[in-house]
Amino acid sequence: MIETLLTFVAAVVGLALAPGPDNIYVITQSLSNGVKSGLATTAGLISGCIVHTALLAFGVSAIISASDELFFAIKLFGAGYLLWLAYKVYRADASIDLKGGEDKKQLWELYKIGVVMNLVNPKVMLFFLALFPAFLWDPQGNTTTQFFVLGGVFMFVSFMVFGILALAAGRFSALLNEFRWISIALKWLQIVVFVGIAIFIWLP
Secondary structure (H helix, E strand, C coil), X not given: CHHHHHHHHHHHHHHHHCCCHHHHHHXXXXXXHCHHHHHHXXXXXXXXXXXXXXXXXXXXXXXXXXXXXXXXXXXHXXXXXXXXXXXXXXXXXXXXXXCCXXXXXXXXXXXXXXXXXXXXXXXXXXXXXXHHHHHCCCCCCCHHHHHHHHHHHHHHHHHHHHHHHHHHHHCCHHHHCCCHHHHHHHHHHHHHHHHHHHHHHHCC
């Protein structure tokens, strides 16, 4: 069991560090709005994994992935939601305000966006379906408990890696705040990230 979990941890670290929509979004938020915003986004993304783990453990994910109509509906909603977020960023002011921009209300909003982004991305569900069964240490035993253990390890390791990325990116945020053109560039970077994730969700 220990050997299997250590191998799983190594796999999760590698996957969390690999360039992907989630960690790119976390880095973008930290660069644009500071460390707390990146960490709030990270917490939201990781919290969404609790639902995916439960769906996997109780067999609901397999049912959803087997239904073309339901899977299509989730993809459609997810892509639409992300495009709406891109539109909101487009309509917002391009300025970065580190002193006033990290209040509890904004951090809570970023947390909720992270949760919803994770839940409406059906590829996360497929990823869990593909990855977790390969690391069951006792396939003949209680797989529900094993899936929850793997889910907990996945969330802890991913939060640590994403948190480090948020802290590293956040160190540059105050410096970037000095230049108006960088603020505008970061605004468009956020738009590109949202649209890119929407396309990522929609592609087969």
